[in-house]
Amino acid sequence: MNMSFVLREENRALLERVRDMIRNAIMPLEVEYQAEINNGDRWQYTDRQAEILEGLKAKAKAAGLWNFWLTDSDKGFGLTTVEYAYFAEEMGKTPLGAEVFNCSAPDTGNMEVFERYGTEEMKEQWLKPLLEGEIRSAYLMTEPDVASSDATNISMSCVRDGDDYVLNGEKWWSSGAGDPRCKVYIVMVKTGGDDLPMHKRQSMIVVPADTPGIEILRPMEVYGHDDAPHGHMHIRFTDVRVPAENILLGEGRGFEIAQGRLGPGRIHHCMRAIGQAEMALEQMCKRALQREAFGKKLAQLGANFDIIAECRMEIEMARLLCLKAAWYMDQGDTRAAAPWISQIKVVAPRVALKVIDEAVQMFGGQGVSQDTPLAIAWTHVRTLRLADGPDAVHRRQVARAELKKHTQEKI
Template sequence: MNFEHSDKAQKYINLLNKFMEQNVYPNEEIYNNQLKNAEDRWSTPPIMTELRNKARLQGLWNLYIPPSLSKFGGYSLSNLEYAPLAEIMGKIHWAPEIFNCNAPDTGNMEVFMKYATKAQQDKWLTRLLAGEIHSAYAMTEPQVASSDATNIECSITKKNDKYIINGRKWFITGAMHKDCEIFIVMGKSDPNNENRHLQQSQILVPRNTPGLKIVRPLSTLGYDDAPLGHAELLFDNVEVPLENILLGEGRGFEIAQGRLGPGRIHHCMRLIGNAQRALEFVCHRSENRSTFGRKLSQHQSVKEFIATAFAQIEQARLLTYKTADQIDKLGAKDARDYIAAAKITVPKMTQEVIDQAMQIHGAGGLSDDWCMAEGFNYARYCRLADGPDEVHMMALSKQLIRRFTNKS
């Protein structure tokens, strides 16, 4: 196993670190203040527009696009090569958007690349790749346990030359942003199909379609995730043309699986960046803060945390790298055991590391003076986003039992 980054990856690691040091970290407070004082919290802060223009000019744009989709742009970085870049971007919660590498847009763009028609790509993907608009992926529903995606109840009914959509969705990331112009909606087009995995379809719904209503913004642990936000949506007899279906009726579950595999690892990469930055904050604070006549760095409990956190982060990083490498070599479907393992491990590790980092920072660790409270919130909701821990544990254990007992 080669533990060195490729020359291409190292090139972009150096470029991205330099960009973050020169342009992003110095503007962290400006971004937060612009967002806090904005008349419209769901619009892009001016500093974000400025930083996105700089990133595009410096060739740090759409870095996530893998070699298999390189005809759509990017730099043909493999998942393994992209992993350290996502970690660097993840050190600031809002930084991935600077490089057009933020969720949910990256996953949605991959859906368009893999499953959309040429006409659908021309209409929506081109503008998403250019960073001109945002998008949302509407899957989770409030009335049912959406951890089992076959439970969804939103209906997609064909009538003459239209599809009619009825249902309610919630925690739809990106939906609050004023530039969110397209929704990828998962619903049931064939609810009586004996195969539960062929009942669903995915369909494109433009934001201004009559009957699509944003019910309310939602928060997680008090954070509204502005300017992208999370929303509750109502689809009340929403009509769209037949050509808005993705891939074909009954292919919705297939699309969901193709979308969520790489996306789960992108989250893990960014979360490791959150944990790493929290550890770096603790190291600085331990040398610049004293209690009971000694620096924090001289207290046994603080030293033990720093050592343990380093080990935990490194373990999670290596697992994520191996997962990315498995996706590159085998594809997401055949790497699903490692994807599940990473998705189980990384958010919980990040939550625990940041929790202790907040403790060492005292009351300030809970405030907006540092980014740790927001990072903790991100880690906590990622234990539910893209499938809760328990679902991944069940799936992984099932695979392992079959493997080690030679069952088909």
């Protein structure tokens, strides 16, 4: 099996342009952008925030550095998933990176849904402004009253009533729904009864964010951090009426759409997590060489040589596993790729968390404060062990694939 993780020559030059913009244009503005969040309404962008973000986006778009996530598409750069992995890793090194290049979750997954399954009207109303970076979107799946790691439990009521569907229920951890630019939701709902096969009971429906009956109850906090102005919202739907044509593909097709959406999204998160690990290791090394205690550089104290070495080796292993999963995705067989995606979905956040935590330790008290980006990075990556399926679910999938090699029985 000829497995290659090589970037084509033209894309090496493209990646270098992205790397340069991240280092020299985006990173210098990170601290100022973050400080603006606490000025005024946390759920609105200040003039300076908007100036920074939209200015960087305009710069990226003008340079043609836009929509890299459109892998194997004539609308983008035609990157393979393997090639995109290198770009996503670079974007993961700064909190602003993904959005500046219009490669943010959950928008990329939602855009894929609109592109693959949406009507022409949906593509014009929602996909077009999303591709231009003019609006944001949210994906609503998880519910507070059921174990949503088993998506067959999704129970938000969606009942046909004439030319409409009527939605009732609650969703939470709706990432991006707090953003004032969020204009549309893609929502996983239950349309079928218990008489239908288990994977034919759920559907996906497109819901404009300003539809009457939608109430944002609260932002969910991650270890006390609300992630404003992006936000992970807890939302209630009360008799929300949506035109029947907003259902995607028809009733009972929710799982089919979800699998098409979640595979790429899961691996994109992992790629960015590796970038976060790289930045944490870089900060750790600089700290170890600059700070002194007991008459020596921190690098020369305790087990810090070993810690730095272990972090480097684990990042390299995680990257190779991520590239292998990406390669399997590029072969077009989602079933064959699934165990590899599950493996990296467990490994990448775990490795990134370890590296970030070691960097925090190297910085001491400063590492858990607002004076470095490490504490916020840790909370985001810790959430990734739950997002798009918790570790236990992915380990179960990996184990089932392994056991099937040795038995004809149903596992």
